[in-house]
Amino acid sequence: MNTSLNPSLRLYEPLWRIRLRNTWKSLQDNWVLFAENKIGLVGLAIILFYALLAALHPILIATVWDEKIYDPFIGNDPRIYNHPSPPSQDHLLGTDPMGRDILSQLMYSTRNEFVLGFLAAAITVTIATSIGAMAAYFGKWVDTIFMRIADLMNILPFIALLVVLSAFVRMNMWTLALVIGVLSGFGGATIIFKAQALTIMVKPYIEAARIAGGSHWHIIFYHIVPNLMPLAFLNMMFTVTGAIFTEAALSFFGLLNIRVSWGIMIYTTQAAGYMLRSIEYWYLIFPAGLSITLLCTAFYLIGRAMDSVVNPRLRRR
C-alpha cells in the first residue's frame, strides 16, 4: 500500500467552509427549481411585503410617527373627535373605535404573526420528524403508542380543544405557539413523516450504517431525519398557515391574552359593536381580514411550489 501522501489529498480549505459552500450551492439549485413555479414567487412576494411592513414599524415610530398618536396600544389622535374614523391623510387606514391608528396596529402585529407561525411550525416539525422516524425505526410498541396518540389528536376538534385549554392556561403568543406546535406535532404530521421514514428505512444505506456499527440514534438522526427534511420544510409552510389562522380564530373569541394582533383587531371591532355595520366601517375589518387571508395564502402557495422541488415527479422536464 502506498504510504506517501499524494499532495492532492491535502485539503487546503477547512471542512466547514466546504460544507457551507455545498449548502449554498444546493440552495441555489433548489431556488432555480422553486422559481420556475410562478405561484411560489407570488407567495414569496406577499411574504416579503409583510416582512417589510413588520420591519418598517419601529423605524416609522422612531422617525415620522409621533408615538403619542401612533402607538399601537395607547396611541390617540387628539385632532379627531369621533372614533372610529375613516382613512385620511394622517391615518391611511383610519382609526379603530379606541382611536388607535389601524395601519400602525396592522404593521406592529405582523411581526407577531411571523413569530407565532414560524415558532409553531418549527416545534411541530421537530417533534413530528423525530417521532415519525422513531416510530418507523423501532416499530412495535413505540410505533403503536405514538400512532394511537396521533389518531387521538386527529379526531379531537382542534379549535374546540384550544378553547377548552385556554380556560385553564392564560395563553399569549408564545404559549399559543407552543401549544399549536406540540398538538400538531403529535398529530397528523407524525403519520406523514412515519410513512416517509418507512420508505427510507428499507434503503441499503441504513443496513450499511448498521454494519458500520451505527447505534439506533445515529441511524435515526444521521440518516432518517435528514432525509425527512425536504418534507419537513414543506410541512412547515402548511403549519404556518394553520397557526396564523388558529390565532385569528381564538382572538376573535377573545380567548387570548394578547394586546394586539390581526385577530384582536377584528375582535375589538366586534366587541365595540361595529361588526354588523361592516360595510360602512369596512376599514375596521378589511385590513386585518385581508392580511390574514393573504399571509395564509402566501405560505400555502410557497408550500405548493416547494412540493415540486421536493417531489421530482411533479417537476416539468
Add this chain to the structure above:
Amino acid sequence: MNNTLLALKDLTVEYKTRKGYVSAIDGVSFDLQYGESMGLVGESGCGKTSIAMSLLRLMPENAIVRRGEILLDGQNILQMDERQVREMRWARISMVFQAAMNALNPVYRVGDQITEAMHQHRGDLPPLQARARVEELFQLVGIDAKMIDRYPHEFSGGMRQRAVIAMALACSPSLIIADEPTTALDVIVQDQVLRELRRIQAQLNMSMIYISHDIAVIAEVAKKIGVMYAGRMVELAASGDIFHTPRHPYTAALMSAFPSIKGPKTRLVALPGEPPDLLYPPQGCRFHPRCSRASEICQKQTPPFETIQPNHWVACWNPLEARA
C-alpha cells in the same frame, strides 16, 4: 421480390430536458427482413430502448424527431395519425417488456387480459373464439391451459414472462420487439424463455428485434446483431461475424468484458472511462475518448456507417483487421 419488413433510415431523436437536448438516437439506419431476428446490444442509455419506443410511437412527450424515417412495409410510422398508430401497435408490431410483473394488471385474470388486448384490435371477436385463441396462445408459449382463469400472482416469474409473450403474439404481429425480456429472470428460467422465443419465432416466421445488454443472450436468439454506443449504431453484421471478426473496437471490448465459464481463465481488460453524457456528446466518433485506436480524425469527424465487407457495416475510422 421486396422482402423488407422494416427500414430505419437515418433516425435521429433528441430529448428536450431542462439542461438542453439529449442526443438519444443519432443517425441510426438498418433493415429488417420478414422472418428475420435481429439483436440490439449496448449499455444503458445507448439508445436501444429509444429505438423500440420509436417503432411503437411510444416516445415520451419531450422527444423530438430531428431526421429520418421508420418504414414499416414502406409506410412511415413517424407520419401515421393517431388511428393508424393504434392499428399498427399490437396488430403489426408488439412488444415484450422487461418487467413482466408490471405489464400484467394484478386485478384481472391473465386470460381476460389477453382477450381484452385482442378485442381492441379485432373488434368483436366472439367470446368462445377468443377463449380458443388464448388457449392456442398458451399452448404456443408452453403454459398449461388451465392457467387461463388464474390471476398474475398465481404465476411464477417465468410463467408471467411467457404470458406476456402470449399477449404480444395475440394479434399475430409481423414484428415482435423484446426489450430485455429475461433480464429479471434466473438463468434456468431464462434458458426456457429463450428457447420458447426462438422456437415461436421460427414456427410463426415472425420478425423479431431482441434488445439486451448481454451479448451472449443475443447470440442465442438473433441472426444478426446491431451494436449501439452512445446513441449511434457502431457495427451491424451477422451474429457469427460479430463474434468471430468484430471490426469496431467497442464491439471487441464489449465481448472481452464478459467473463466466461469455459475456456482458459484470463484477466479481463476494463475499458477506461465511462459512456459520455449525451447532453454533451463528444465531437467526432463518440467512442474516441475511450478508444485505444483513436487518431486525430476520430476527434473531429463522425465516421460514416459503411459496408466494410458484404453484409457487415461499421462506423470507425480505424477498424480492426478481419482475422483470417
Add this chain to the structure above:
Amino acid sequence: MNTPDSPLIKVENLSLYFPVGSSFFQRSKSHIHAVDEISFSIPLGRSLALVGESGCGKTSTGKLLTRLVDPTGGHIYLRGKDGSLADLAALKGDELKRFRRRVQMIFQDPYESLNPRLTIFDTVAEPLLVQGLGSLGEREEMVARLLEQVGLTPASSFLFRFPHELSGGQRQRVAIARALVVRPDFVVADEPTSMLDVSIRTGVMNLMMELADQLGLSYLYITHDLAVARYTSHELAVMYMGKIVEHGETEEVLANPLHPYTQALISAVPAPDPAYQRPAPAIRGGISKPIDPAPRCRFYERCLRAAQTAGGDPVCRENDHPRLEDKGGGHFAACYKV
C-alpha cells in the same frame, strides 16, 4: 500467526427461519427455511462465491454473516488476531460493534446504498465516525487515500460531491472504499456488479480483486452469475432452497459438476458463440419456496436422476436431505446419486 489456509471464518449449521402467515393472535406454525443448517469455511485471503437462483438463501446468508439478521441457530466463528475463534452469532452490544470493524459489506445497488444527503466524504468516513476512530484531520486523510486507492482520482475532486453527481461505477467504488475504511479482513459482497454496465463492471471486479491481494481480504461474493463467480473467486458454493448442494474449488466445480442442480445451472448459461448449439439443461419444474420442506432431498422434485427410477428413486425419496460430503479432493456435494 495464522497459517495461510487456516479458516478466517467458519460457519457451522447456520440457519435462518422466517415464520409465515403469523398474526397478532396466532403464532405461526409454518416457517420458510431461508438458510437451512449450512456449514462452510473461508481461509484467510481467499474468496468464496455463493451462487444460486433468487430466493435460494444466498442474500440471507450474507445478512447473517454481517449480523444484519439474527440466526435461528448455528455458529459463525471468526478467527481473531491471536488465532482464537469467536462466535459472532452470540455477540451483543459493544462487542458486536467492535466486531463490525472486521466484517463489512458491499451492496448490490450503488444508487440506493449511498445516502443521497451525505457527501462522499461523510459516507466513507461514517464507519470511522461511529467507531470513534481518528480525529477529523486523520479521517480526512484516510478517506482521501482510500478514494485514490479505489481509483477515484484526484480524491479532492470527489470528497465533497454528492452521490447523484457520480456515475454508477464511481458510486460502487465509493461503496467499496466505505467498506474498506475500517480495514476489515472479511467483506460480504452482494451482487456488487450486477447493476453496472458491462464496460464498467470489469473495472470494478478487477479493482475488488486487486484490493483483496493488497489488503489480504477474504470475500463472500454473492452472485447469480457463474461466470462472475469464476472470475472473482477461488471457491464456489452452490445454494438451492436454503442448502449448500455443492462446494469446491471454482475451476473444479465448473469443470466437473457433481450435483445435478449445478450441472443444470452450468448448462443454462448462454453461450456467447452463435455457432454453438447448447443442450437443454437437465432439470424439470420450477423453483418453489422452502416452506416447511419435506424431510428429503430439496432437489428431489426437479431432479432427473431421481426420476430415472419409476415412481422416484426410493433412496432420494425416503431419506432426509443428503449431507454435504467430500467426494474427493475437497470437492463437496450433497447428493445420494454421485
